[in-house]
Amino acid sequence: MQLPVMPPVxxxxxxxxxxxxxxxFYEPKWDGFxxxxFRDGDEVEIGSRNERxxxxxxxxxxEAVKANLPPRCVVDGEIVIASTEKKGLDWDALQQRIHPAASRVTLLSEQTPASFIAFDLLALDDESYLDRPFGERRAALERALADAAAPVHxxxxTTDAEVAGRWFELFEGAGLDGLVAKPLDEPYQPDKRIMRKIKHERTADCVLAGYRVHKSGPDAIGSLLLGLHDDAGRLASVGVVGAFPMARRKELMVELQPLVTTFDDHPWAWAAHEAGERTPRRNEVSRWNAGKDLSFVPLRPERVLEVRYDHMEGPRFRHTTQFVRWRPDREPASCTYAQLEQPVRFDIADILS
Known part of the structure; x- marks a missing residue:
């Protein structure tokens, strides 16, 4: 491969x-990889955010890149899986695609095929576009993909902030993550935070049902495990909150010890996990963090905390939440999915078409 911009970038x-x-210049914020x-004829490399x-x-x-991208180019974008069943992006299916077995990769490429969403041009033919302003890169990308077809998009x-505002409200219903705003006159600057992202921000009251120990040692909290009650009254695992100063992590470890219990009658006991309920145990083996300890210490589900989140991915928070405050005025049983704001549904096919 001989390109004016070579991997990794x-x-x-x-x-x-x-x-x-x-x-x-405003674009939807795609929630994918x-x-x-990098394409040089029949040679194609896909680099990730961490350059792997x-x-x-x-x-x-x-194969889609070979059929739809220029013969020699470097294009920045996002790999997503659009689910016809969900009529939106399917993050769970996308995660499953990172699998060590070649046979499994082949099967999933047929069962849950991915799409590539292009949004920047780094090189074309023998020319690097890194030093060109984004407005020029975008125009060149539009010309380069004028004849592209699905699954390359x-x-x-838009440069219309009012249109972008409508996208921000509407496209969340198809699983998109917000908006990205890009200055039209800036060059491409790898690993620099030049763009701006605008994401949805909401709060929810959750039950504290466990914690994980911090990697620094047994005297500090790593993350707090959050639960919400479903329609049947079961406490489902919905995510974590973990951004605390180290001093506060150590204080929490002391504060929470009176709540430590066993799994005998905890809602996230092995019996619940084996029955198919949503518990943190399904994540104790992580494909993304080989060897990382994801076991947890159970707590009596008696305390409620308010967290800030952006959006849901099915029954859980898509990203790590942020701690807002403790809610001693709320009963754990009142922390249900019903409190969560539901975005208006919007078919992903209408965005990709």
């Missing part, structure tokens, strides 16, 4: 802001 990043900034694709190759996991994307984009 760290993608340009975004900084979170609370509101949509004026005078930018950030990927920089993902080529072997997405053979159908490799050019992301939607």
């Amino acid at each position: 760290s993608p340009m990043l975004a900084k979170s802001v609370p509101t949509i900034p004026a005078g930018q 950030r990927s920089i694709i 190759p993902m080529t072997r996991y997405f053979p159908e994307v490799v 050019l992301t939607l984009g």
